[in-house]
Amino acid sequence: MSTRPANLIATVAAIAAMTGLLWLFPGGAARALDLSSVSNADAALAVRTALERSASAAVASLGATDGFLGNPKVRIPPPAGLQRVERTMRMMGRQKQFDDLVASINRAAEQAVAKARPLLVDAVQSMTVADAKGIVSGPDDSVTRFFRERTEQALSAQFLPIVKQATDQSGLARQYNTLAGQAATFGVVDEAEARIEDYVTARALDGLYLMIAEQERAIRKDPVGTGSAILRRVFGAN
Numbered sequence: 001m002s003t004r005p006a007n008l009i010a011t012v013a014a015i016a017a018m019t020g021l022l023w024l025f026p027g028g029a030a031r032a033l034d035l036s037s038v039s040n041a042d043a044a045l046a047v048r049t050a051l052e053r054s055a056s057a058a059v060a061s062l063g064a065t066d067g068f069l070g071n072p073k074v075r076i077p078p079p080a081g082l083q084r085v086e087r088t089m090r091m092m093g094r095q096k097q098f099d100d101l102v103a104s105i106n107r108a109a110e111q112a113v114a115k116a117r118p119l120l121v122d123a124v125q126s127m128t129v130a131d132a133k134g135i136v137s138g139p140d141d142s143v144t145r146f147f148r149e150r151t152e153q154a155l156s157a158q159f160l161p162i163v164k165q166a167t168d169q170s171g172l173a174r175q176y177n178t179l180a181g182q183a184a185t186f187g188v189v190d191e192a193e194a195r196i197e198d199y200v201t202a203r204a205l206d207g208l209y210l211m212i213a214e215q216e217r218a219i220r221k222d223p224v225g226t227g228s229a230i231l232r233r234v235f236g237a238n
Contacts, residue, residue, distance in 0.1 A: 048124045048125060048127045048132075051124045051127070051143065052120070052121050052124040052125070054212065055117070055120040055121065055124065055147070055212065056117055056120075056121070058208060058211040058212055059113055059114065059116050059117045059120065059208070061211065062074065062109075062110065062113045062114075062207060062208060062211060063110055063111075063113045063114030063115075063116070064110065064114075065110065066110075067109075067110045067113065068106040068107075068109045068110050068113075068204070068207060069102075069103060069106035069107065069110070073207075073210065074206075074207030074210060074211070075106060076102075076105050076106050076109055076200060076203045076204065076207070077102070078098070078101060078102060078105070078196075079176065079196060079199050081176065082098075082101075082172075082176055097171070097172050098172065100170070100172075101170050101172045101173060104166050104167065104169070104170055104173075105163070105166065105167065105173075105196070105200045107166065108162060108163040108165075108166035108167065108200060108204075109159075109163070109200060109203065109204035109207065111162050111166070112158070112159035112162040112163055112201070112204050113159075113204055113207070113208055115158065115162070116151075116155055116158070116159075116208060119151050119154050119155055119158065120147065120151055123146070123147060123150035123151045126150065127146070131146065134146075141213060143212060143213075144209050144212050144213040147209060147212055148209055152205060155205060155208075156201055156202075156205060159201045159204055159205065160197060160198070160201045163197045163200045163201050163204070164197040167196050167197045167200065173196045173197075176196055177195055177196055
């Protein structure tokens with residue numbers, strides 16, 4: 001019986017096919033790679049490389065102008081407290097102030113996510129063979145969980161000052177923080193939304209992990225079929 005690391009290689013191949021990363025492998029798609037020449041460590045390295053490129057693609061997409069503001073899937077709305085008074089503000093002619101705040105918090109998210117790549121790459125590079133196997137055999141959100149566990153705290157600390165710099169320039173955001181902070185002490189406002197910069201930072205992270213999760217779902221849609229097809233195409237398996 002072969003001792004080739006088929007599970008890891010199948011995962012590598014599926015990720016590569018989904019992300020357009022067949023060029024990661026020596027010789028590319030046109031040249032078959034003998035499975036016997038690939039060790040578990042080599043397969044894990046390929047998983048790391050593919051995930052690094054996937055994370056980089058997500059950062060590039062969200063970190064660009066309109067990466068958040070122009071994408072309904074990740075566009076950050078104002079906190080619930082402000083959403084409740086939106087109609088009143090528009091009736092009072094303060095729609096520009098409201099719209100400017102929405103634009104500024106999404107621009108802040110774009111600026112913050114644009115700087116996320118180094119921490120994501122560090123997390124990928126720290127991945128072990130055991131981590132790679134866990135992604136293979138784990139639940140459908142294993143990749144997303146991996147990134148959250150390894151990067152969420154550090155990314156939150158990195159994002160927060162960038163977001164705060166933007167929200168501090170908004171009079172409406174400052175007013176919200178004052179009122180929401182007081183309301184939170186009485187349980188009227190969720191503590192997570194008591195400071196707009198904390199709220200936006202959390203939503204920016206949610207958007208980043210959402211994009212990674214979408215890629216993961218695509219990988220896992222048909223892991224056996226997709227993996228087998230790519231194994232034959234890339235690695236020359238029969």
